[in-house]
Amino acid sequence: MASLYLIRHGQASFGEPEYDRLSPKGHQQGLMLGKAWQTMAAPDLVFTGELCRHHQTYEAFNKAYRNTAHQEVTTHQLAALNEFDHIDILMQSEKQWRSYQDLVDYFSSLPDAKNNLKQVFDDAFTKWALADSTGNYQESWGVFKQRANTALQLLIEARTVEQQTILAFTSGGIIAAIVQQLLALSDQHCLTLMRQIRNTSVTKIVFSGERVSLDYFNNYQHLEQVGASWSTHR
Incomplete structure (x- = not known):
């Protein structure tokens, strides 16, 4: 084989x-x-x-x-x-950032920035895969x-x-x-x-x-x- x-x-x-x-x-x-x-x-x-x-x-x-x-x-x-395009998935989440840089700048101002960003991404990803695959994503x-x-x-x-x-x-x-x-x-x-x-x-x-x-x-x-x-x- x-x-x-x-x-x-x-x-x-x-x-x-x-x-x-x-x-x-x-x-x-x-x-x-x-x-x-x-x-x-x-x-x-x-x-x-x-x-x-x-x-x-x-x-x-x-x-x-x-x-x-x-x-x-x-x-x-x-x-x-x-x-998959993780930036597109993040952009379609509840917070509508204008660009990925806007998102990075926002989380950089928070304590424990990477863990905060990880949580937002996990939530956005779950929404894409399980709850809202018919949204305005570039790829469902x-x-x-x-x-x-x-x-x-x-x-x-x-x-x-x-x-x-x-x-x-x-x-x-x-x-x-x-x-x-x-x-x-x-x-x-x-x-x-x-x-x-x-x-x-x-x-x-x-x-x-x-x-x-x-x-x-x-x-x-x-x-x-x-x-x-x-x-x-x-």
Whole structure:
């Protein structure tokens, strides 16, 4: 059977004016994963989404991975691996900020700014996914899930018979939506899974012919071995 490894990006810059870039910790998480992968099966195909944090995570991974004799693999970009637009979801929440910068400035003036922003985002996200998916969002929850499932099919169909190991650097929402489909979970369970996915964690899917199944979910052993502080959600 062939294997597809869905890899969540490293810690991004949550609460900063430019979210879509890795924090210093996120970059180090990518290096840790690359080092750990030296004992894993060499990838035959590598995909990333279009987001900066996806590319930066793969670059850090590859830098550590190639310290051995492993040959670099050509990467392919797949828009279907992009995360939902969290800025749009926040803009559609009860507080109508004119821009993401307005939102950042507002929360920066509060004590414990990141935790306050996290709570507002969690509320806005739940509203998008469970309560108001027909609002004025650029992409509804239902359409997002369909896109995630399309990504899975495209990744499976991309390989040749000889290619057995695929890596896809993506985001937590995409991973959770794919797992939801494979396990026939409810939307509420999908949201619960999404909140558990660690940065640079690995979810493995195995497939052969029409059979596609989940092998394991949210493996972040490469972080646990270093210390609990490296196992981040955002």
